[in-house]
Amino acid sequence: MESVTAFAPATVSNVACGFDVLGFALNRPGDEVTARFAPGAVRIDEITGDQGRLPRDAAKNTAGVAAQALLTILGERRGVAISIRKGLPLSSGLGGSAASAVAAVVAVDGLLGAHTPLETLMACAFEGERIGAGSAHGDNIAPAVYGGFVLVRVPNPPDVVRLPVPPGLTAVVVHPDLEIETARARALLGTTVPLGDAIRQWANLGALVDALHRADFALLSRALEDTIAEPRRASLVPGLAAIKQAAVDSGALGCSLSGSGPSLFALCRDATSAHAVAAAMTDAVRQHIGGEPETYVSPIAPTGARVVSRAGPTRLNSQGSSLKSER
Numbered sequence: 001m002e003s004v005t006a007f008a009p010a011t012v013s014n015v016a017c018g019f020d021v022l023g024f025a026l027n028r029p030g031d032e033v034t035a036r037f038a039p040g041a042v043r044i045d046e047i048t049g050d051q052g053r054l055p056r057d058a059a060k061n062t063a064g065v066a067a068q069a070l071l072t073i074l075g076e077r078r079g080v081a082i083s084i085r086k087g088l089p090l091s092s093g094l095g096g097s098a099a100s101a102v103a104a105v106v107a108v109d110g111l112l113g114a115h116t117p118l119e120t121l122m123a124c125a126f127e128g129e130r131i132g133a134g135s136a137h138g139d140n141i142a143p144a145v146y147g148g149f150v151l152v153r154v155p156n157p158p159d160v161v162r163l164p165v166p167p168g169l170t171a172v173v174v175h176p177d178l179e180i181e182t183a184r185a186r187a188l189l190g191t192t193v194p195l196g197d198a199i200r201q202w203a204n205l206g207a208l209v210d211a212l213h214r215a216d217f218a219l220l221s222r223a224l225e226d227t228i229a230e231p232r233r234a235s236l237v238p239g240l241a242a243i244k245q246a247a248v249d250s251g252a253l254g255c256s257l258s259g260s261g262p263s264l265f266a267l268c269r270d271a272t273s274a275h276a277v278a279a280a281m282t283d284a285v286r287q288h289i290g291g292e293p294e295t296y297v298s299p300i301a302p303t304g305a306r307v308v309s310r311a312g313p314t315r316l317n318s319q320g321s322s323l324k325s326e327r
Contacts, residue, residue, distance in 0.1 A: 001036065002036060002037065002310075002311065002312050003034050003036040003111070003310070003311045004034070004035050004036075004107050004108075004109070004110035004111040004307055004309070004310050004311075005030065005032055005033070005034040005035075005307070005308050005309045005310075006032065006034075006035075006101060006103045006104075006106035006107035006110060006305055006306065006307050007030050007031070007032050007094045007305060007306060007308045008030050008031055008032075008033075008099040008100070008102040008103035008106065008144045008153075008211075008304065008305035009025045009026050009027065009028065009029075009030040009099065009143075009144060009147075009301055009304065009305070010025075010026045010028070010029050010095055010096075010099065010173070010296075011024065011025050011026065011095035011098060011099070011139075011140045011143040011144050012024050012026070012094070012095075012096040012143075012171065012173065012231060012258045012259070012265045013093075013095060013137075013139035013140045013143075013258070013259040014139060014226065014256070014257070014258075014259055015208070015224075015256070015265075016204070016208075016224040016225055016226045016230070016256035017204035017205045017207075017208055017223055017224065017225060017226055017227075018139070018151065018200055018205050018208065019154050019201070019223025019226070019228050019229050020137045020138075021139055021150075021151055021153070021205070022137050022139060022149075022150070022151055022152075022172065022205070022208070022305045023095075023139040023140055023142055023143040023149075023150055023152070023321075024143050024148065024149040024150070024165075024300045025143040025144060025147045025148060025300065025301040025303075025304055026094075026131075026171060026173065026296060026298040026300075026301055027171035027298045027299065027301045028087075028296065028298065029087040029088055029094075029296065030087050030088065030099055030103075031085065031086055031088055031096065031099040031100045031103050032082045032084075032085040032087065032103060032308070033063055033082055033083070033084050033085075033103035033106075033107045034085075034107060035067070035080050035081070035082050035103045035104070035107035035108045035110075035111045036080070036081050036082075036111065036215065036219065037078055037079065037081075037111065038079045038080060038081035039079050040043065040079040041058070041068065041071075041079050042058045042064050042067045042068045042079065042080050042081075042082065043058055043064075043079070043080075043081050043082075043121035044056050044057075044058050044061055044064055044069065044081070044082055044084065045081045045082065046083040046084070047061075047083070047085075047086065048083075048084070048085050048086065049056055049085055049086030049087060050084075050086045050090065050327045052083050052092075053090060053126075054084075054086070054222060055088055058082075059217075060131065061084075061100075061128075061131070062098075062101045062104075062128035062129060062131050063082055063095045063101055063103070063128060064082065064099050064104070064128075065099040065115065065127055065128040065130075065131045066100075066101035066102070066104045066105050066124050066125045066127060066128030066129075067080055067082055067105060067107075067108045067124075067128075067231045069091075069105075069107045069123075069128070070108050070116065070120075070121070070124040070125040071108065073105040073116075073123075073124060074112065074114055074116070076112060078110065080087065080108055082104055082107065082108075084100055084103075086100070086235045087099075088308040089175060089179075089273045089294070090179060091179035091180055091181050091182070092175050092179070092262070092263050093136055093175075093180065093258040093259035093260050093261045093263040093274060094173065094175065094258060094259070094263050094264060095140030095141075095143075095144060095259065096131055097128070097131075097140075097182075097201060098125065098129050098140035098141045098144050099140075099144055100128070100303075101125040101126075101127075101128030101129050101141065101220070102121070102122075102141060102145055102304070102305045104128065104130075105121045105124045105125050106121065106305040106306065106307060107307070109121060109308070110307040112178035117238055118146060119157070119160075121145055122138070122141055122142060122146075122156075122158045122160070123156055123157060123158060125144070125145065126131065126138060126141055126155060126156050128131075128152040128159075129141055130148045131162050135153075137155060138152040138155030138156065138158065138160075139152055139191070139259075140259065141155075142155075142158070142160045142304055144303045144304050145305060145306060146160060146162060146304050147301050147302050147303040147304035147306075148162055148163070148165060148300060148301070148302055148303075149162075149163040149164075149165050149212060149300050150162055150163060151161075151163055151209065163209060163212045164212050164213055164215075165211075165212065165300045165302075166215035166217070166220075167215065168211060168269055168270040169267060169268070169269070169294075169299070169300055170267070170269075170270060170271050170273075170274040170297065170298070170299055170300075171265055171266070171268070171274070171297070171298050171299070171300060172247070172252070172259060172265065172267075172268060172274050172277050172278045172280045172281060172295070172296070172297050173263055173264070173265045173295070173296045173298070174243075174263065174264050174278070174282055174285050174293050174294070174296075175263040175293055175294040175295075175296075176237070176262050176263070176264075176285050176291065176293045177289065177290065177291025177292065177293065178237070178261075178262035178289060178291075179262070180233075180236050180237075180260055180261045180262050182259070182260045185225045185233050185236065185260030185261065186260065187234045188233055188236075189228070189229060189232055189233075189265045190232070193228055193290070194260055197227040197228055198228070198277075200225070200227045201226070201228050204222075204223045204224075204225050204227070205223075207219055207222065207223040208220060208223035208224070210227045211223055212256050217253055217269050220253055220254070220267065221253040221254050223254075223314055224253060224255070224256060224267065225254070225256075226256050226257075229252060229257070229260075230256055230257055233257060233260065233261060236261055236262065237257065237261050237262050237264070237289070238288050238289050239284065239285075239287070239288020239289060240257075240264075241287055242284060242287075243255070243264060243281060243285055243288060244256070244264070246280045246281055246283070246284035247264075247266040247277050247280060247281050247284075249280065250273075250276050250277045250279070250281075251268065251269075251273040251274075251276055251277055252264065252268055252277045252281035253267045253268060253269060254264070254265065254267055255281070262289075264281065264285075266281060271297070271299070274297045275297060276325070277313075278295050278297050281287045281295070284293045286313075
């Protein structure tokens with residue numbers, strides 16, 4: 001039976017000063033989705049790694065909605081069955097719903113051999129994110145699709161700016177033994193921002209983009225400041241200030257919440273300093289939050305979601321023996 005499996009990586013969104021517009025991709029962890037042709041519309045055959053918590057109804061599942069959006073745009077009448085393997089923890093701030101949606105559209109696109117433009121894949125995944133995260137924003141979807149470090153000028157229709165990544169720039173991500181639902185974290189933000197905070201945030205965002213273009217780590221360090229979201233969400237992560245200080249004291253350029261948290265990220269000038277930062281952050285999380293956190297050290301991944309395996313239908317060779325087509 002023909003099937004295609006795609007992988008989509010974890011992503012860090014906001015990146016301190018870029019609320020809802022900045023994001024970057026990690027090499028790992030991530031989600032995998034396998035797609036195969038099946039009668040009817042989109043259906044979900046299996047989900048693993050979620051402890052039974054995600055909806056099996058395709059119309060209520062981020063991957064199912066994204067897959068159906070792609071079939072609709074392409075005018076495809078064949079149905080698709082998908083299986084989801086969650087490699088990302090739920091409500092972690094690492095773009096879990098985006099990863100499932102993006103992996104789904106890449107798997108279905110690979111199954112169809114459609115070679116759909118990235119902008120269209122992002123738009124379809126965006127519809128899945130709307131279901132999974134409770135609101136639609138592109139700062140996880142875009143890096144999951146495109147890879148690298150990106151700025152989302154407009155999420156839908158997508159207008160994505162790919163930013164340069166200075167040599168050596170390495171990310172540390174620490175996921176504590178906590179969950180924070182995106183909808184809950186967004187509710188803390190309110191609908192207004194003091195003008196002074198907005199001006200400071202705009203200045204930091206401009207400085208960060210310039211720092212990436214000029215590989216100016218000193219400026220990048222000064223720009224990694226969030227004056228809008230993090231102050232309003234700090235109460236959700238015990239010891240946030242102390243964990244951030246531990247990261248900086250051990251050599252990080254800066255540290256902030258990944259997305260709505262509870263995961264935290266730090267950016268470092270090279271892999272050597274990143275490993276020292278990872279150890280310090282992990283110890284600080286154990287001290288202030290407890291439990292055993294999951295820690296990842298990764299360069300900014302240059303590529304986003306991709307097909308990782310294809311299995312073809314069984315066919316017969318000239319001697320009548322079965323052959324499994326692998327592409």
